[in-house]
Amino acid sequence: xxxxxxxxxxxxxSPLMEQLIFFHDHALLILVMITVLVGYLMFMLFFNNxxxxxxxxxxxxxxxxxxxxxxxxxxxxxxxxxxxxxxDEINEPSVTLKxxxxxxxxxxxxxxxxxxxxxxxxxxxxxxxxDGFRLLDVDNRIVLPMNSQxxxxxxxxxxxxxxTIPALGVKVDGTPGRLNxxxxxxxxxxxxYGQCSEICGANHSFMPIVIESVPTNYxxxxxxxx
Ligand code: CUA
Numbered sequence: 001x002x003x004x005x006x007x008x009x010x011x012x013x014s015p016l017m018e019q020l021i022f023f024h025d026h027a028l029l030i031l032v033m034i035t036v037l038v039g040y041l042m043f044m045l046f047f048n049n050x051x052x053x054x055x056x057x058x059x060x061x062x063x064x065x066x067x068x069x070x071x072x073x074x075x076x077x078x079x080x081x082x083x084x085x086x087x088d089e090i091n092e093p094s095v096t097l098k099x100x101x102x103x104x105x106x107x108x109x110x111x112x113x114x115x116x117x118x119x120x121x122x123x124x125x126x127x128x129x130x131d132g133f134r135l136l137d138v139d140n141r142i143v144l145p146m147n148s149q150x151x152x153x154x155x156x157x158x159x160x161x162x163x164t165i166p167a168l169g170v171k172v173d174g175t176p177g178r179l180n181x182x183x184x185x186x187x188x189x190x191x192x193y194g195q196c197s198e199i200c201g202a203n204h205s206f207m208p209i210v211i212e213s214v215p216t217n218y219x220x221x222x223x224x225x226x
Contacts, residue, residue, distance in 0.1 A: 001133070001193045002166070010167045013192055013213070014184045016087055017169030023083055027076055034072070087169070090183050093151035095144060095219075101154070101161025101174035101196065104203035108142055113223045122206045136193050141210040145219035146186045154180045159201060165194035165209060173198055186213040 002010050012018040098109040102119075110116040120138045128134060144150055154163045156174035164171040165184075172182045186192070194209035214222070 001136070001191070012169070013167040013186055013188055013190065014169055015187060016184065017167060019083055019086065020169045023079055026079060030072060030076060087182075090151065090181070091149045091185075093149045093183055095148060096151040096153065097142065097144065098153040098155070099142075099163050099174070099209075101156035101158075101163070101200070101207070103158050103201050104196075104207045106138075106161075106163070106196075106207060106209060108140075110223065113226075116223065116226045120209070122208050133193070135206065136195075136208045136210070138208055138210045141191075141212045143212045143214060143219060143222045144186065145216040146189050146213045148216065149183055149185050151181065151183045154182070160198045161196045161200045161207070162198035163194070163209065164197040165192055165211065167192045168194075168211075170194075171197060186211075189213045189215065 009017075009021050009024060012021055095110075096112055098111060100107045100109070105119055105121045107119045108117065118140045120140045120142070122135065123132060123137045123139055125134050128137065152163065152170065152172065154172045154174040155178060156176050158176065160176070161174040162171060163174055168184045168186065170182055170184050172180045174180065190213050192211040192213060194211075196204060196207045196209075198204075200207075
């Protein structure tokens with residue numbers, strides 16, 4: 001979960017989010033190198049006094065400064081495509097969770113286990129306990145096992161919503177009349193917070209998502225007591 005003054009990405013809780021962070025750092029490094037180089041060139045333009053009245057063309061330098069940026073872009077494009085296809089891969093999920101976006105709450109269905117289903121509403125500020133997180137905690141949390149592949153099916157009942165968990169690198173739109181799919185793998189226990197990230201109406205900001213990542217035996221215990 002993001003706390004005060006955390007302007008970067010959250011710590012990852014899944015291998016794919018780890019890869020996304022690596023890619024972000026890689027792209028940022030290239031961006032910094034370009035900015036420094038161009039900044040230096042622009043700065044130096046103020047101080048030079050080279051004048052050449054007969055300069056009309058420079059084929060070689062034109063070739064260099066056209067092809068070089070194209071090559072640099074390839075160093076971003078290929079890792080980006082690799083990640084894009086990696087995120088789309090489904091690796092034999094052991095649990096499937098269906099989440100349906102409503103105005104303005106999420107409802108969940110564990111279709112693998114005697115059709116457990118429940119709604120998940122944000123806890124209003126005036127009902128929050130002292131250790132609760134304002135605008136981020138819900139009354140019914142999703143419980144899912146760590147160290148297993150989990151498939152998420154996302155849809156919506158009214159308008160477009162988006163099921164987004166930053167620490168897991170998951171962001172899927174829930175669209176009425178469609179069923180979207182994604183998957184993730186949580187590599188540590190804990191609480192992972194998310195929010196809707198598709199502008200879905202007046203209370204868009206108030207439909208958070210909370211995942212309880214627990215060991216498999218705790219998950220089985222939880223699911224069989226429901
Ligand atoms: Cu649902 Cu924004």
